[in-house]
Amino acid sequence: MQRLNEDEIDEVRKQNEIKYDFTTNVKPAYQVQKGLSRSVVEEMSREKKEPDWMRNIRLKALDIFLSKPVPTWGPDLSELNFDELTYYIKPEDRKANSWEEVPKEIKDTFDKLGVPEMEKKYLAGSVAQLQSEGVYSRLKKQWEDKGVVFMDMDSAVQKHPDIVREHFGRVVPPSDNKFAALNTAVWSGGSFLYVPRGVHLDLPVQAYFRMNGALEGQFERTLIIAEPGASVHYLEGCTAPTYSQYSLHAAIVEVYVKSGGKVRYTSIQNWSDNIINGPTKRSWVEENARMEWVQGSLGSKITMTYPSSILRGEYATTSNLNLALGIGPVWKDNGAKVVHAAPNTSSKVVAKSISGRGGMSVYRGQLRINPGAYNSKASVQCDALILDDISKSNTYPHNEILEESASFSHEASVGKISEDQVDYLMSRGIREEDARSLIVLGFLDDVLKEIPLEYSIEFNKLVKLEMNKYGAVG
Amino acid sequence: MISNVFSIKDLRVSVGEKEILKGVTITVKSGEIHALMGPNGTGKSTLAHTIVGSLRYKVNSGELLINDVNLKDLQVYERARAGLFVAFQEPVSVQGLRFINYLRTAYSSLHPNEKLEYKKFVEEVKELLTYFGLDSSFIERGLNDGLSGGEKKRMEALQMLILKPKFIILDEIDSGLDVDALRVVSKAIAKAKENGAGIIIITHYQRILDYIKPDFVHVLINGKIAESGNGDLAKLIEERGYEYYKGGEASAKIE
Numbered sequence: 001m002q003r004l005n006e007d008e009i010d011e012v013r014k015q016n017e018i019k020y021d022f023t024t025n026v027k028p029a030y031q032v033q034k035g036l037s038r039s040v041v042e043e044m045s046r047e048k049k050e051p052d053w054m055r056n057i058r059l060k061a062l063d064i065f066l067s068k069p070v071p072t073w074g075p076d077l078s079e080l081n082f083d084e085l086t087y088y089i090k091p092e093d094r095k096a097n098s099w100e101e102v103p104k105e106i107k108d109t110f111d112k113l114g115v116p117e118m119e120k121k122y123l124a125g126s127v128a129q130l131q132s133e134g135v136y137s138r139l140k141k142q143w144e145d146k147g148v149v150f151m152d153m154d155s156a157v158q159k160h161p162d163i164v165r166e167h168f169g170r171v172v173p174p175s176d177n178k179f180a181a182l183n184t185a186v187w188s189g190g191s192f193l194y195v196p197r198g199v200h201l202d203l204p205v206q207a208y209f210r211m212n213g214a215l216e217g218q219f220e221r222t223l224i225i226a227e228p229g230a231s232v233h234y235l236e237g238c239t240a241p242t243y244s245q246y247s248l249h250a251a252i253v254e255v256y257v258k259s260g261g262k263v264r265y266t267s268i269q270n271w272s273d274n275i276i277n278g279p280t281k282r283s284w285v286e287e288n289a290r291m292e293w294v295q296g297s298l299g300s301k302i303t304m305t306y307p308s309s310i311l312r313g314e315y316a317t318t319s320n321l322n323l324a325l326g327i328g329p330v331w332k333d334n335g336a337k338v339v340h341a342a343p344n345t346s347s348k349v350v351a352k353s354i355s356g357r358g359g360m361s362v363y364r365g366q367l368r369i370n371p372g373a374y375n376s377k378a379s380v381q382c383d384a385l386i387l388d389d390i391s392k393s394n395t396y397p398h399n400e401i402l403e404e405s406a407s408f409s410h411e412a413s414v415g416k417i418s419e420d421q422v423d424y425l426m427s428r429g430i431r432e433e434d435a436r437s438l439i440v441l442g443f444l445d446d447v448l449k450e451i452p453l454e455y456s457i458e459f460n461k462l463v464k465l466e467m468n469k470y471g472a473v474g
Numbered sequence: 475m476i477s478n479v480f481s482i483k484d485l486r487v488s489v490g491e492k493e494i495l496k497g498v499t500i501t502v503k504s505g506e507i508h509a510l511m512g513p514n515g516t517g518k519s520t521l522a523h524t525i526v527g528s529l530r531y532k533v534n535s536g537e538l539l540i541n542d543v544n545l546k547d548l549q550v551y552e553r554a555r556a557g558l559f560v561a562f563q564e565p566v567s568v569q570g571l572r573f574i575n576y577l578r579t580a581y582s583s584l585h586p587n588e589k590l591e592y593k594k595f596v597e598e599v600k601e602l603l604t605y606f607g608l609d610s611s612f613i614e615r616g617l618n619d620g621l622s623g624g625e626k627k628r629m630e631a632l633q634m635l636i637l638k639p640k641f642i643i644l645d646e647i648d649s650g651l652d653v654d655a656l657r658v659v660s661k662a663i664a665k666a667k668e669n670g671a672g673i674i675i676i677t678h679y680q681r682i683l684d685y686i687k688p689d690f691v692h693v694l695i696n697g698k699i700a701e702s703g704n705g706d707l708a709k710l711i712e713e714r715g716y717e718y719y720k721g722g723e724a725s726a727k728i729e
């Protein structure tokens with residue numbers, strides 16, 4: 001990953017001074033009435049002109065959703081009232097393949113977010129979603145020519161029904177959890193990425209998800225398939241304007257990494273602080289394949305996300321790098337799940353969290369090494385930094401090592417910023433708040449350096465902002 | 475050359491309930507090297523930390539001044555900006571904070587009016603790493619992270635040169651250094667002196683003073699200066715041992 005010095009970072013930051021808190025004034029092309037029912041699901045499916053098999057998947061999932069209780073083991077979700085949400089809002093009828101075709105108001109939105117700019121600079125392809133639907137998607141021609149497909153998920157159901165049908169809901173079945181059932185019932189938008197055998201994309205593709213109103217639901221669905229020997233880096237960015245009332249974001253991401261393939265999935269969510277965020281992300285990793293999850297959690301009121309990898313084939317590997325800022329009245333419930341289901345598989349989890357101003361950061365992990373997964377290796381490291389006395393951090397690792405020849409290590413640390421460190425840096429002329437930022441960013445560095453610059457500067461900016469607040473109270 | 479004066483005036487300092495420094499006076503001018511010697515636990519590091527301005531060290535009376543500027547109300551970083559540099563006896567490490575990034579931030583903070591040319595700066599730091607016999611990969615490494623005691627001391631000496639302070643306090647910079655490293659660090663101190671810095675070398679061995687001759691020597695015993703003299707005093711201390719000050723006349727003088 002490229003490393004810049006502070007001057008250069010400041011420069012990029014100036015160029016990227018992004019404001020997320022604005023609303024797009026669009027009159028939706030279509031929307032369902034609020035609340036969730038069989039007829040709402042049927043209406044969505046009809047509006048999308050979906051094949052029967054998809055409608056049936058939705059309806060079955062709805063039953064599962066209704067039969068499952070709201071999870072109570074983590075953050076307080078009592079505010080969530082499924083009857084007052086609007087489940088499907090289509091901002092625009094047309095799906096554009098060039099920014100010129102995107103209606104002005106929507107294009108302005110993504111311009112402000114820097115999406116077309118990022119695409120020009122360093123992406124092989126880009127999907128942009130506002131509310132419930134993809135409004136734009138484009139893949140550079142050289143990759144199209146190689147058989148790569150990258151488009152919004154609704155279009156994929158129409159254009160590549162066989163591939164979608166074969167893979168949809170196999171890694172994350174609707175029965176997995178309540179939010180997964182909900183997503184499967186009312187999913188809309190998201191992205192579909194297919195990389196044919198042996199194709200290596202040397203630039204990332206990106207999907208950008210933007211929410212727009214209060215009491216909205218965004219339920220995008222992403223399916224990534226890397227055929228044998230293929231490799232790709234998928235980037236995801238998420239933002240929304242702030243409202244006093246909440247909105248719900250519950251995505252599903254399913255990733256197939258076939259033998260010898262490699263997928264990196266980088267997700268940077270900077271949701272506004274009224275968003276309840278509960279995506280389910282899981283990968284299926286075949287022999288000699290590799291899955292890398294990189295998660296940066298900056299925003300949201302509540303986040304519950306535990307990207308998982310099922311190491312299905314021999315010598316499959318996965319890494320899961322997690323960064324969470326639990327600052328302010330928020331609850332970050334982050335974690336990782338790994339199942340070692342074949343011999344000689346290996347996994348590495350690194351989770352770093354920061355709690356401040358009353359925030360709560362949780363690491364919730366699940367690691368299982370199945371009997372017969374000979375010589376598998378797993379390591380879990382979770383480090384928490386707590387900035388003050390009113391903030392909290394918890395760790396719930398759940399490890400099942402059922403194979404004797406496997407090796408497993410777990411390290412956890414919880415700490416505060418050391419005043420000796422602050423004194424040392426200050427004694428070299430660095431202001432207290434800057435000293436604290438440097439220490440916090442250093443603490444995050446293991447993971448931060450894996451995040452593309454355009455997003456990691458957001459972390460830099462936020463940490464500095466927060467430390468300035470602390471500087472004031474000493 | 476502009477001449478500056480750093481004055482420690484009748485300084486009394488407590489840590490917790492305990493008074494450690496019981497009236498210490500030392501005056502350092504630009505270009506002078508002072509050695510502050512004394513046995514373990516006598517308050518040498520307490521003096522260094524008090525100069526830094528760490529809140530744990532409570533000044534009961536006395537003053538710290540650079541020229542006419544009283545350091546009393548200055549925060550730690552403001553004292554550094556006033557021209558102080560303290561090399562710590564035990565430098566902390568900060569994981570993940572890349573040395574070059576830290577050093578660059580420090581430099582710009584200390585010299586806000588200079589436009590720092592990053593590439594040149596990096597080159598300069600690399601050259602100095604080589605000079606001190608340190609690996610140039612340290613530039614990208616977390617600050618002091620995983621370094622040996624001797625390496626940390628050399629990194630402190632490196633910063634002393636790069637950051638161009640007016641007054642330098644070196645707290646046992648010689649501990650953990652082998653003969654070669656000691657020689658290089660001594661040369662670096664001589665360089666800092668040539669550049670006009672006033673320097674206090676805190677040590678309890680006379681060893682480093684074989685390489686760099688001090689202009690003045692002070693002996694700190696139980697929080698008080700038991701004796702001050704010119705460079706030759708160091709030799710005398712070596713011969714007599716600190717015991718001399720404990721039982722003998724000098725001790726009677728200060729009690």
Ligand SMILES: Nc1ncnc2c1ncn2[C@@H]1O[C@H](COP(=O)(O)OP(=O)(O)O)[C@@H](O)[C@H]1O
Nearest residue numbers: 489490494513514515516517518519520521530
């Ligand atoms: N942070 C501290 N907390 C408690 N006692 C301290 C602290 N720092 C120093 N002291 C005490 O102050 C005295 C002087 O210590 P120090 O200044 O480190 O001596 P020296 O550097 O000369 O060896 C010792 O008795 C030591 O135990």
Ligand SMILES: [Mg+2]
Nearest residue numbers: 518519563646
């Ligand atoms: Mg000491």
